[in-house]
Amino acid sequence: MRNTKYERIANEHKADENRIGNAIIAFISGGVIGMLGEIIIEVLLGFGINRTEAIPIMIVIFIFIASLGTALGFFDNLVTKFKCGLLIPITGFAHAMTSSCLDYKNEGPIYGLGSNMFKLTGSVILYGIVSAYIFGTIRYIIGGM
Amino acid sequence: MTFYYKNVYLEETATITGPYEKNGPLRNYFDKTYDDLYMGEKSFEKAEIKLVKDSLIMLMKKSGINKKEVDLVVGGDLLNQITASTYGSYGVGNGFVGIYGACSSSVLGMIIAANFIESNFINNAICLVSSHNMTSEKQFRYPTEYGAPRPKTATFTATGAACSYLTNEESDVRVECATLGRIIDYEQKDPNGMGKAMAPAAIDTLLRHFQETGRTADYYDLILTGDLGIYGKEIFKDYLSKQYKIKLINYNDCGVMLYDLKKQKVLAGASGPVCSALVTYSFIFHQLKKKKLKRVLLLATGALFSPTMLYQKENINSICHAISLEVI
Incomplete structure (x- = not known):
């Protein structure tokens, strides 16, 4: 039973979400992550590593830092403060995976960690691979090798 | 009932x-x-x-x-x-x-x-x-x-x-009467707005309680809802006054009372089965024993929410049970 009168009255008592504020925070914090990534790449270039190899190394460094932060228990506080700025980059992916692991560590390595590790990130991996395949195919058809 | x-x-x-x-x-x-x-x-x-x-x-x-x-x-x-x-x-x-x-x-x-x-x-x-x-x-x-x-x-x-x-041995506080709630479906879908989802159940049970007992809101020194939170509390009050002309004066919500909403980062307030019990069994029970409150109606609200059913596009149903506590 949908009660339109109830909906009307209930909608008068909605919370004011600070969407613009949140977006600005996420924009800045996400931008800072991007900047840090670029700095890491520049440092790696200084060591004579070429750019194609430097990018995965930078990503691995971020995954490590985010996972460690999750494990030590402060990354979730940062997420609460900086919101999607930390969740959208690779740090969010690592954080989602590690936090799922931590949740299920008591159920053991098979039924706990193993089967729940990709609870949140499974979709990201699946659709990431599927879309990479599709777009890769399209690019191959249009642009050739 | x-x-x-x-x-x-x-x-x-x-x-x-x-x-x-x-x-x-x-x-x-x-x-x-x-x-x-x-x-x-x-x-x-x-x-x-x-x-x-x-x-x-x-x-x-x-x-x-x-x-x-x-x-x-x-x-x-x-x-x-x-x-x-x-x-x-x-x-x-x-x-x-x-x-x-x-x-x-x-x-x-x-x-x-x-x-x-x-x-x-x-x-x-x-x-x-x-x-x-x-x-x-x-x-x-x-x-x-x-x-x-x-x-x-x-x-x-x-x-x-x-x-x-x-x-059944006599003591200071008596369980006077109770109204059993029924499942309410107002087509609510937002798992982050439980106050809005549960308020209709609280309203339904309260109205039926008044109807079946012949009482009005003045009968009670305090009417408490379980865990509607700050937004649900306002919806509950507003809807009762606009739709049924019932003005609740001695009313509060356990979810709002349990935390200091200004200082603690708890969003709209407390929830969970223990929320209404913690407030009632500690502070309210204390007030009843001291006879500062004589008649209290507790409406414990519950969102019968399951993530599985929500992903299968079902609504969030809610329920509310009422119990009246009296000092002898």
Whole structure:
């Protein structure tokens, strides 16, 4: 039973979400992550590593830092403060995976960690691979090798 | 469905809480508090079981009853298979009834126990409820360490266990009557706006309670809802006054009372089965015993919410049970 009168009255008592504020925070914090990534790449270039190899190394460094932060228990506080700025980059992916692991560590390595590790990130991996395949195919058809 | 009781008394209560409740305004009324969410256990689930055990031990100590003298234990919580209640109350009582009414379990348990006592099948019963912020996060939302950003209308599951001892031996506070709720579907879909989802159930039960007893809002010194939160509370009041011309003056919400909403980061307020029980069994029970309040109506609201059904595009149904406590 949908009660339109109830909906009307209930909608008068909605919370004011600070969407613009949140977006600005996420924009800045996400931008800072991007900047840090670029700095890491520049440092790696200084060591004579070429750019194609430097990018995965930078990503691995971020995954490590985010996972460690999750494990030590402060990354979730940062997420609460900086919101999607930390969740959208690779740090969010690592954080989602590690936090799922931590949740299920008591159920053991098979039924706990193993089967729940990709609870949140499974979709990201699946659709990431599927879309990479599709777009890769399209690019191959249009642009050739 | 309103039941009247002549012979059921709320003799004693026990409340155990976690750190957030300890920092709230009602801290002095709780029997025992923990600074840590693990309570010295290895997992959050075990921590919740520990809370239940602690509350039962505390109740035995305060009321001086033996665990073998308890006729019935009625318990409920939010975990799958209500494990906190079943594991936590092992060894206590000669009978156990496990219930699930989401956040309305506190009053549902009292109604079941009161009906058993009134019908003279048993002499006494313990009603217990528990919830743990982290176990319910894990079960209903995201992993505990994820810290997903949530809107302001979302509520914060309270951590704690509370139990009450109902008996047919006369004491200060009487369970006077109770109205059993029914399942309400207002096509609510937002799991982050439980106050809005549950307010219709509270309204339905309150109206039926007034209708069946012939009472008005003035009859009670205080009308309490379970865990509507700041937004749900306003919806509840506003809808009653606009649609039914019922002005609630002596009204509050347990979810709003449990935390200091200005200082603590708990969004719209507390929720969970233990929320209404923590407030009622500590502060309200204290006020009743001191005779500062004489008649209190508690409307425990529950969102019968399942992530599975929500992903399958079903609505969030809600329920609300009411119980009236009186000072003799």
